[in-house]
Amino acid sequence: MSEATFSRIAAFGGVYSNHLALARVIEDARHRGAEALLCLGDLGAFGPHPDRTPAILRDSGVQTIRGNYDDSLARGLDECQCGYTDPRDNYFARLSYQYTLRNTREENRAWMGTLPDSLRLRLGNRQVLACHGSPRQMNEFLWESTTPTHFLERLCERYEADIILCTHTGLHWQRPLEGSRLFANVGAIGRPANDGETNVWYALLDEGEPPTIEFVPLAYDHQTLADEMRDEKLPGEFVETIETGWWTTCLEILPSKERRRGKY
């Protein structure tokens, strides 16, 4: 394999139709000298005007992976494959999926179907594997408090990677692994990290011995996004999250440690 090699990579996921944050992340990452930009999937959901994000990603040359949401849209499935099991989570998941499906043009859905489900590239002399949920399952949840270190080390071995990147849960965290390998869940740029702050987060990877991952908090015009969401008659609960930084929906899937850090 001869993947492209970079010394600084920006990675983000969970765009959730937040076109304003997406534009800011691309600008900020370029400004900080990122040579490659990776989007780990879930372009739609939650936010307004789902047709805006694919255009931005294509025009900016972001390498994009197909998440479960994009996969559902591409195939015209009747649900988002998020993997929720609680009726309260599924109620809101259904609302946002129906809105997103209705408002995504055919040509964008077809494009999502062409996206790869993982990407390999090099950070210096390290092999990076980027995926959506986990290398083995598109909608696997890898939370910090439920993912053992030995489990991640085994994934690195099985998938021959020094650095594994994923998203899908919406919360960012990283774990150093044996042999200066690394795992990171890059979180989401579509909604805040359930910490009472309105900013979103993306990841910057740097080559080195050892290579490092830094999470970058990024403010964007969240008030305009909230206004657009109201105009589109999206649930007030979603708008509240954008305006307050606290998750109000899809909470039942959280493990107890992550759940206790939030407000609800």
Added chain:
Amino acid sequence: MRLNVVATRPDVPVQPLHALDHLWFQVGGTLCNLECNHCFISCGPTNDSFGMMDLSQVQRLLEDSRRLGVKEYYFTGGEPFLNRQLLPILEATLRYGPATVLTNATVLPARTLEELRRVDQASLYSLEIRVSIDGASPATNDPIRGEGTFARAMEGVRGLLRYGFLPIITAMQPETGGESFDDFCQTLRAAGYKHPRIKLLPPLRLGREIVRSRGYTEHERVTREMMDGYDDSQLLCSHSRIATDRGVYVCPILIDSPAARLGDTLEEGLGPFPLEAAACYSCYLYGAICSNVSASPGQA
């Protein structure tokens, strides 16, 4: 050691273990302070068919589990909190990964809760406490779990909340006339649980009719035909094994059956298993009755 693969019926599906994601421990043996009338392994105050597991047994298995990439650890019984070594066992486990305890919440004195909180706070990984009830009121719960057990379990829930836990309330619903999700929510809010975490085990995940149209068998067993297009991650045996004080078994449901014993070690327990038992049929219908969420990999 993998003799179990030989099935006696020609159309028995043989279920492979895709990955050992969940490792269960029959840590409380079959000893319980309650005697619920639906308990599938008939636990009670005098049932000693399985004994309690001790710290050194668990410690060895934890070390083996690391190599196998286990993702979550589950503790059941009997009543796990009757095991005097449970707290040190949980403390050891949480150095490896997340742990879930299935309890009836009736034996949780303040000093246990205090110790539990200390163990939880010191850990990077989540410690989940799953409390079993069978109804949203004494009228529906107590006939199954015993006189006064509803009030005692709610007292346990309040205790857990006081010590900062967010217990997952698990209720087995009867096939007909069960209480609704909202009933459980209301009951728990009234007990002071503001945003209750509830896992209702659905009475039927697939209608019996679906099964019949796929080939009804006289004795209601799982057939190969029924596995066509079926999401086998619903079956615990596709991603779990259970360790007991007397060996490794295929799943918590079948530990009473000698054929379900796969060996002495985890390594010996990794082979495929024929879904021959009548219990496999309900498992097939009811789906993932045991894990916290059904996000069990191995499919994609």
